[in-house]
Amino acid sequence: MPANLKCPVCSQLLQQLDNGAACTNNHRFDRARQGYLNLLPSHKMRSKHPGDDKQMVQARHRFLDSGCYQPVVDALSKATRTAVNGVEHPVILDAGCGEGYYTALLHDAFPQASVCGFDISKPAIHACCRRSKDIQWLVASVNDIPVTDNQVDVIISVFSRCDWKEFSRVLKPGGKVLVLAPGEQHLYALRQVIYEEVRPYPVDKLVSQLPEHFSLLEKGSVTGTMKLDSSELILDLLAMTPHYWHVKPSQKQQLSELTSLECGIDMKLYAIAYQPAES
Known part of the structure; x- marks a missing residue:
């Protein structure tokens, strides 16, 4: 069952329609032919084309599909399994899902779960729809997650920004946030x-500045060598x-002249729990 969505305009519950979604205030959102909903209104966009462009999305797709990040997949799957332990039908939200590589793998690994992925990049969400037609894909911002309150069991954040205020709103008490960041x-x-x-x-730095009601459960390292x-x-x-975004043409030229590179993976995987104060 898909996650319950809220209207990005008025925050009312969105009712799913055959061709999209609408709220009681008659704000309507058509489903794109690729299958996703665009819940990022233009007045909330910081640029005309936010997020990764088509070229970056294609590069990410090729690289991730090469299998070079398999240690990352294994670590994330293991951490997610621990996080949803004991939850019969977990809701998993991939916040800043990119082109959907990790989202699709988690969907396959946890068939009993409802998995939703969102990103601000429309080209990225187009790529997500090509990966899977069975996942709820959204164009949306982590600053304003179009999901109703207190329904998410696990949030995945892979090299993406964390909005703890929004995370605390959508998570169930006892929910988890799994954050992958560079070592x-x-x-x-x-x-x-x-x-x-x-x-x-x-x-x-992330865990040293956790807001109230969030606590670090575990910190692990994800390492490996890519050839x-x-x-x-x-x-x-x-x-x-x-x-x-910062490389000079001469530096890019240096890289393009290489035919091989042995490069290390060094990531940190944080498992963070959300537990609001009892009222």
Whole structure:
């Protein structure tokens, strides 16, 4: 059963229709031919085309489908299994799902769950719909999650931004947030080619600033070594990272001339619990 959605205009419950959804205030949202609902009104968009563009989405799709991030898939699946333990029909929300790689894998791994993925990038959600027709896909922002209150068991956040106020609204008491973030040495070899000086990523800042009612349950490391055997795969990896926005043409040229690169994965996986105060 899909997650219950709320209207992004007036916050009333959205009723599912054959061709979309509508609320009692007659705000209507047509279902795109690809199968998703666009619940990001234009007045709430910070740019005309927010999020990853089509080229970045295609690069992410190719890279993730190569299997290079299998250790990440294994760790995330294991953590999700722990998080939904004892919940008969969990609701899993992938907040900032990108092109849907992890969302689709979790949907397959937990057939008893209702899985919903959303992202601000329309090209990313188009790619999601090509991955699976059985998942509830939305164009939406983590700042204003179009899901009704207190119904989500697990939120997945993979290299995405956490909005703790919205997370606390949609999570059930006792719900979990699983956050994947870079470790100090993540993709060090890639960064070494690009920059003269490679600085370690800051870690644990997220958990040192957890708001009230959120607490860290567990912190784990996800590590591994990828052997990238083509310049195309190396450039696809670059396009998945924030460095894509800052790299100079000369630096990109350096990467394109490489035919192989051994590059380390170093990620942190945080399991965070939400428990509001009893009223």
